[in-house]
Amino acid sequence: MSILVIAEHDNSSLKQATLNVVAAAKAIGGDIDVLVAGENVGAIAEAAAKAEGVNKVLVADNAAYGHFLAENLGELVAEVGKGYSHILTSAGTTGKDFMPRVAALLDVAQVSDIIRVESADTFVRPIYAGNAIATVKASDSIKVITVRPTGFDPVAAEGGSASVEQLDVVKDAGLSSFVGEEKAKSDRPDLASAGIVISGGRGMQNGENFKMLEQVADLMGAAMGASRAAVDAGFVPNDMQVGQTGKIVAPQLYVAIGISGAIQHLAGMSDSKVIVAINKDEEAPIFQVADYGLVADLFEAVPQFEEELKKVL
């Protein structure tokens, strides 16, 4: 078997999710090649070549892939991937965008968002917002798969020595073009891969109050998240949303503040190692999954939390 992993990156660095996907590829077994498609991605290809377990890195470096347009990536990956038994990428917004195009162009099914590998053709994935877990067998000769990064421990980023090969394949479908982007600027760690996440919910009452959480987050080196209720209420932008309709996270420590714990939120964070909940409603469902629960008014508890943390950190 031979597996092609499509690297996730932002043209400046390799995303950790790629290492999780390589881990999923190792669980399937076989030679693992990594495709790095983007613009000016030499350094990223070198980083991918150092990842544990990678056999060969293929590089498609062209302006056509610079903004990860699905129409162009879809054609590229379908062509490069047709000789492989499996094509894998992370179930981030880029992978979710282009990968189904690859599957359709190859006339095969896609298995989305796997969290476990049972065998080379059988995979486990959550359905119904994580309220059920399905084991699915794929019968196509090429398995096209997106991987939920939190389902797999990443392979080591260093130690490998894969060869790097430049590809001369330029696919520009001419259907779409990049207009612009607004990236949330933050010095905090990336929500999807952070070791600690602090999230606020509707109990925060407004966006201004999230500053309180930011101070605690900076103290702990945590990423900031939010419940869908807080996003829908307009307190914070959608890219902070944790839950089935937002990001799926599994940090070492997840701190839920003013979050009641709707099913859709729990689906996005209940694989966290340790969960802390601060909520004034002692009946809130979040307490049913929290390792440590504090029934308190968050506007008193959060400043105290910050003070106590300063003593020990």
Added chain:
Amino acid sequence: MKVLVAVKRVIDYNVKVRVKPDNTGVDLANVKMAMNPFCEIAVEEAVRLKEKGVASEIVVVSIGPKACQEQIRTALALGADRGIHIETDEEVQSLEAAKLLKAVVEKEEPKLVILGKQSIDSDNNQTGQMLAALTGMGQGTFASEVVVDGEKVNVTREVDGGLMTVALNLPAVVTTDLRLNEPRYASLPNIMKAKKKPLDAMSPADLGVEIAPRLSTLKVEAPASRQAGIKVADVAELVDKLKNEAKVI
């Protein structure tokens, strides 16, 4: 311009999902069904395009058993002009759904196809992208804003880390994210009127598509449940536990 909207009948999002005791699937007997929430957003967006004078006709299509006509009627009550029901009792997976929709696109020749980004039952997030690839169209997935401008459509997308805007040649496929709009409720007079709007039924065979699933579900289980921990008395105890017991700070 003509807009095609695809909608799916799924379990109502307020219903608690229960796995069947024999692990063959989720119990849907006597469970309330509804239009997939992302599809409601797709219908709403099409109706708003019509209200702005951008769309001239809205055709709504659904694939599945006879009961799907309820969801088509809902879309008609919300402002769609006519419905197409592709009737089948078989399980239809994303690739086949995309092939069926491609056949409808070839017949109807819409300028814009709007779908939900995913259905809340299978959570695949595939059909819109597959349809776009099969029909050779560009795609604006996870849309939070859709602006039609002449022969192009600008779609602002919710992506990891922020927003990204792409320009697509028409015809194009758009899939909706949560913040694109807030769907309206159908009024009673509109529900009555919707009963008289045209609804064509056809089979997958009529469209020349064979239903042959590539994925088989071996079992469906309830997720491992997490045990509730302890309640701490105050913040000092919380920080102490995190440092000395859980050792995560």
